[in-house]
Structures are given as structure tokens and as C-alpha cells.
Amino acid sequence: MSLSGGEPLLRHDLTQLVHLSSHLGLVVGVDTNGTLLTVESGRNLLRAGLGYLCVSIDALSRDINAKTRVGSVREPSDILRTMRTLCQDEPSLKGIVLCTISRQNFTEIPVLVRHVAEEGLSILLQPVNLTRQLRQEK
Numbered sequence: 001m002s003l004s005g006g007e008p009l010l011r012h013d014l015t016q017l018v019h020l021s022s023h024l025g026l027v028v029g030v031d032t033n034g035t036l037l038t039v040e041s042g043r044n045l046l047r048a049g050l051g052y053l054c055v056s057i058d059a060l061s062r063d064i065n066a067k068t069r070v071g072s073v074r075e076p077s078d079i080l081r082t083m084r085t086l087c088q089d090e091p092s093l094k095g096i097v098l099c100t101i102s103r104q105n106f107t108e109i110p111v112l113v114r115h116v117a118e119e120g121l122s123i124l125l126q127p128v129n130l131t132r133q134l135r136q137e138k
Contacts, residue, residue, distance in 0.1 A: 002054070004031035007071065009041065015048045022049025029054060031098070033072040034079035042086040052094035053086065054124075055079055059108040060115055068104050077115065084119040095121040102128040 001021050008014055009032050021028045029052035030045060037055065045053075057076045058068040065076050080097070087095040097116050101109060109125065116123045 001026045002029045002031055004054075007036065008032055009036035015044050018045055018050050019048040022051070027051040029094075031056070033069050034076075034082070035072050035074045037079060037082055039082055039085050042082065043089060046086065046090045046093060050093065052096060053083060054096045054098050055083060056098045056100075057112065058099050058102070059105045060112050061108060064105050064108055068100065068102060076112075080115065080119045080121065083121055087120060095119075097121055097123045098126065099123060100126045100128050 003014065003017060003021075008030050011017070014030070018028050018030070028050055030050060031054040034055040034057065037053075042050075042053070056069055056072070057065060057079060059065045060076050062073075062075050065072055083095040083097075087093050097112075099105075099109070099112060105112075113123055113125075
């Protein structure tokens, strides 16, 4: 079960939701932009039964990432270090970076992929849906 939508780390009851869901036998994950993710908040979620952590990062450059991820104001490399620490704390935790490939960030993708791999994390690359852009160009 994925807890996402808006920013789940804003929920004061997120740890309770993870706990209840994991005790029902569900594999529980959180999808976040990582701005509010700290080692402490991550460890609380781990103790509650978090199974995977997905963070949306589209570039290592804070400026490019902020353009593609509204509300993401934290340095992406700092978020990745936090994820690495949590995955080291709990080796069964799956740390996944979600990256949407777009015109704004496609030149940055190789650097991001390399950095994510160096941190021992996984990355999922998703091409942006260009349908709307193609319609506007006609």
C-alpha cells in the first residue's frame, strides 16, 4: 500500500497509518518529495513497519528539481543521504527514487542515476506524458 498524494509527511497520523496497515499484513510505502524527510521521522516510520520509501527527485540540481517538483526546496543530495542512512539502518527497507524525465531535466539524468547508484538506492525513470505538450504545439 502506498501512502501518497499531496505530501504524506505533513500528516500527523502518518506513523499510526503505517503501523496499522503493516499490522494488517500490508507492505506499506510512503511516496514523498523528501523535503520533510529526516532521519528521525524515517526511523519512526521504520519502527511502525515501513516497507519502502519512494522519493520524487528529478535532478541533483536544487534549481531544476524545484522547477519540476513544486514544493521541493531541500537539496536533493541531502535527501538521498537521508534515504541511504535509513536503508543502512534497516536493510530490508527499499529506497527508491522516482524521476520523471522531461525537457527541463533530461540532460541531468545520467548524473542523477550515477549518484543514486553510489548511494545504494534504486531509481525508477518515468517519461513525462507529452500528450498535452504535443497538442499545444499543433
